[in-house]
Every structure is written in structure tokens, then in C-alpha cells.
Amino acid sequence: MDPGAPRKIIHVDMDAFYASVEQRDDPTLRGRPVAVGSPAARGVVAAASYEARAAGVRSALPSVTALRRCPELVFVRPRFDVYKAVSRQIHAIFADYTDLIQPLSLDEAYLDVTADRRALATAWATAKEIRARILTETGLTASAGISYNKFLAKLASDQRKPNGQFAVTPAMGPDWVQALPVSRFHGVGPVTAAKMKRLGIETGADLRAKPLAFLEAHFGSAAGWYHAIARGHDERPVNPNCARKSSGSETTFDRDLTDANEIEAGVLRMAEDVWTWCERAQAFGRTVTVKVKYGDFRQITRSRSRPAAVTTRDELYAASLELIRAVLPAAAGIRLVGVTVSNFGDAKPKGPTLPLLEPPSSRPPASSA
Template structure:
């Protein structure tokens, strides 16, 4: 295992409220105000929220009507994806000055392996601080960073001192950090998985560590080994700068099973918005839409449709998804989970990674 060898030096850099911060930087009148990047109409979804808006509970992927209810003074700003891409290119150019091993997760987030780096610097913390300083100097924006010996812990570390912070998790304190962490905060553990863990009596990393591999595989399938090892502070995934994505999708497990068509269609809408935002941000075109349905008894089906020309709008993606959904009704059993994905992707940008927290 990696901890028995020379520890790697991994940095996770995450821009602070990226879209919203770019808007506030470029328009001084928005500074200090609660803003949401997105469309404010009834069926709109928040793409990003400033920290001033987050104090009211506004967050990305929230329906615009809910966001406005939580923060009546909220200002909606139409997304400018070309501007975000341009800033992202500046940030990634900074990364490239330190290491060729950069794995972009989105326009505003990336892993860097600096075990061997172009500057010949020995201390990863100093590299992270220097990168954050360069980002501030060149773009006027702040970034948070996490430094550790693997990707999971670097990601967890970057969340500890947001915004504009740095946090380090060493090989010595990694396992103890994981033990104290609530499982609902683990990267890779969504709300539905966290709820399932809670039902099994797993509240923290320490609880997770007491479960053996067979138990975790029984209850969490192919994710079982991942949970087993991260509970011990071990993650041997490499920083992969050449990862190619063949599909992009989003899915959601509902708190109560769905039995009627209109509720199911409404449940699909936020997922469609997420997937389409990814396509807009990364200039991705796709022709194949796949609908995923998991029933209340945990069996699942998929239905796909390939159109003749690339999907051109969120509305078109919604139309195709609806065509796939409609023949399933009336249903014989409740729907536990819905998902929508796009494949046959065609894009030219380097940010060929999910822009949002999508379940793929």
C-alpha cells in the first residue's frame, strides 16, 4: 500500500464560489451582495451562489423559487460560461507551471500530484500556498487548497478552511482525521448512501472502520472496497491527467417512492439542468439520452434514445427524457431513483470532467 512507500504529495485546489466570484469581480456593484448565478424563472436552478447568499441556505442545484424564498434579496445573474472558461484556462496554466500531473474535475477544481514537480520544491504545503498566491495575483480570485498523501484526503482537506484557506492532512494524522469525520461529509457518500449508513449504525469514519469488507460489499456493492479503504485513510487512485469521459449523467434517490408521472417528470428536471449545464460549460455535444429507473425493490432498468442531431438545449433534453419516461406509466411499483445521462459525447475542451457533483 502507498503508506508503506514514500508518501505521495497531492494537492486539491478548489476555487471559492467560482461562478459567483467571477461575476462579483467583474461587476463591483455585486460585491458583498447575495447573488445566484442562474436563471430566476420558475423552473430555473441555481448554478452557483455567493457566500453572502449561502448564509441564507442558498446552494447550487437548488430550484430558483426555493432560493428566492430563502433569500428574498437574492440577485440572479445570467451565466457567462465563456468568461468562466477563460478564467479557468488562466488557473490551469498556473497549475501547469508546477506539474504535468493535473486532473481537472471541473472548470474550478483539480487534483495535482506534486511528489515530483517542475519547481523542485520539497514541501507540498509551500507549493499549495504559492499556487493560491499566483491565482489571487493573476485572476483576483481566491482558492482553497487541501494537501495530503492521497486524493480522498486532499479533497477532504480543501473543505476545512473555506473560503480562501489551506489545510494539511499528514500520513501520521490521516487515519485519525477520517475516524472523526461524519460519513455524510465523506467525498463519494451522497445523501441516500449516508442515510443507509446511518440505518446501519454508521455515523462516523470510526464506525465505518469497524465494518469488515464483506459487510460493506453486501450493503454497498462495488463501492464497498472504496469505503473500506478510505475508512483507514487509504486511497491509491492516481492523479490522472488523461482521463476521458464517455458519458455524463446525474441521478437522485427520492425520500419517498414515486408512483405518478408528473412527480417523476418533476424529479427529472433538476437532473436535466445539471447535465445540460455540464454540456454548456464544457461545450459538449451528445446524441444519446439514457433514462435510468431503480424501483422500490432495487431492481433497475434503462431506456435509451439516439437522436439524429446533437441535443441543442435543456428543453430538448427534457423532451427526449420525457419520451423515455412516459411508456413506463402506469407503474406497477414505486420508483426509488431516477437518472438521466448523455453519451456519444463530442467535445473539444480540456475540461472533460463533470462540472457539478454528478452521480455517474
């Protein structure tokens, strides 16, 4: 490959993945608005079909709100074992085209196809063949963005959804970015987009017009990234060995809780979920964070970093309980708790896993949303 030639990056994004799997496996759901999640009063939508999205249903929407927007909405419980199995099928297809695959989640990934392993001549043809194989082998559709860097490829994959593809060439990249709202940019969340709007930045062109010094004054260490993407620049490689930065689990309770035993039991249940992943992945972190969301949607977190990684279940339990007890007794009803482990290193478990600790209450803490 010519070191000076543009890279060929594809971002593949499955279309409404969880909901599409459910519609594929249950023909009675096809063409109907489907939400993956819990219909309970405290439930949350995990994913929505395109029919549901047309009615204003989105992921992370409270179930009661989703049902108000779409009374005919059909809820199905998530089947993550099935979604993971389908994801493995899709990644096996990717591997026929490149070794440079960087998964972002079960349903999307970056592929660097600069080497053109299948001699298809263009990244466009490669993306088209990959999407066709996904449809044939899984019965599901995917969209793709093709460009010379990851930032533009991810933006491009949204351009022709569902079941389409779009390319941003080096010649069109900088001008194309200028016409887009900054709220679409990867790395610009709702809070940052609102801040940018207050500063007169609503499009890529507005962002590009701001000097680096201005961006540094208002956005600190993120300024360099914003300055680069406003010009269509992104030098990040597709990294197949990109380490996961954290593992977390959270649950929404069926009702707001004030009882300490019930709240602690919920935290321990989430700690157990996280420990299961850490043990399976052999990834152990030094930082434990507990998240609390109150009934009025106020949210707080409590974190503690240790000198060494948490390498047993009991250590994680103890750290999680210490953090949640720092906010107990609850001043108001708690609707959600979560536990996250981050700051991973190369630590290994300290011998066999200890038995599961008994929760402080035998009552089931909650159903996961």
C-alpha cells in the same frame, strides 16, 4: 523519486467560483448575496456567493425557495464562456508546477506535485504559491487541500474554506478520517449516508469498525472503497488522461407540460446541446438516456445502449425521441427533461454533420435553468 515515499497531492478548489467571477466583474455585487441562475418561478440556483450561503442559499435550490430565504438575493445569468476562459487561466498556472493535472470541473482539480518541479521543498509551499498566483492573475481566491492521496486532499480542501489551505499528513490521516461524519466523504451521497446511518454508521470510526463482509452485504461493489477510505487509503493516481464518462444537458420548463409536441421539442433542444459537446470533443457514446422529472418531483429515466456509437446528430435525435415517446402521453405534468450520452468509445463521425432537424413544435420549449 523514491517509489516507496508518499505522494504529494493537492486538491485546488475555487471559492464560490461562478458567483465570485460575477462579483469580480461587477463591483456593485461585491459584499451582496449573489446567485447565478434564473430568478424565474421554475428557475434553479446554479451557484451562490458566500454571502448568499450564509442565508441558506445553495446550488440546486429552487429560485423561489432561495428568494424566500434571502429576499435581497441578486440573480445574475450564467456566463459559461467567461467561466471557461478563467478556468483556462487557472490551469495554465497549474501546468507550471506539474504535468499531472486531473480536472474535476471548471473550478477544481487534483495536482500531483511529488516531483517538485519548482523546487519549493513542500507541497504546502507549492499550494500556497499556486493560490497566490491565482489571486494575482485572476483576482479570485482558491482553497487547497494537501495530502498523500486524492481522497484526503479533497476532504482537506474544505477544511479552511474560503481562501485557505489544510494538510493531512500520513501520520494523521487514519485518525483524522475517523473523526469525520461519513456524509462528508467523497463518494458517499445523501442516500448512501442515510443508509449508513440506519446501519449505525455515522462517522469514519463507525465505518472502520464494520468488517468488509458486512459492507459487502450492504453495499455490494462499493464495499472495498468504503473499507479503504475509512482507513485513509486511496491508491488512485492523479490521471491527466481521465476520460469523461458522459455528457448531458437538462432544462426546467416554465410550467409543467403535458403536450407531447412541447415535451419532444424540449428533449430535442437538450439533444442538440449534447451533440454540440460530442462533436467538439470528438467523443461519441453508445448509450442514450432521457431523464424526466414530473411536477411532483418524481423522476424516471429511460436508456438504450446501441451496438455502435451514436455518431450523427440525427441518430441522437432519433434515439432521444424514441425514449421520450416511451413515457408519452404524459400521465402528469412534466417539469424537467434531460438527455445524456455515455459509454464512450473511439468512434468517429460518419461523414459530415447532417442539418439540424426541425423540432415538432415551433414554440420554444423552455428556458434552461
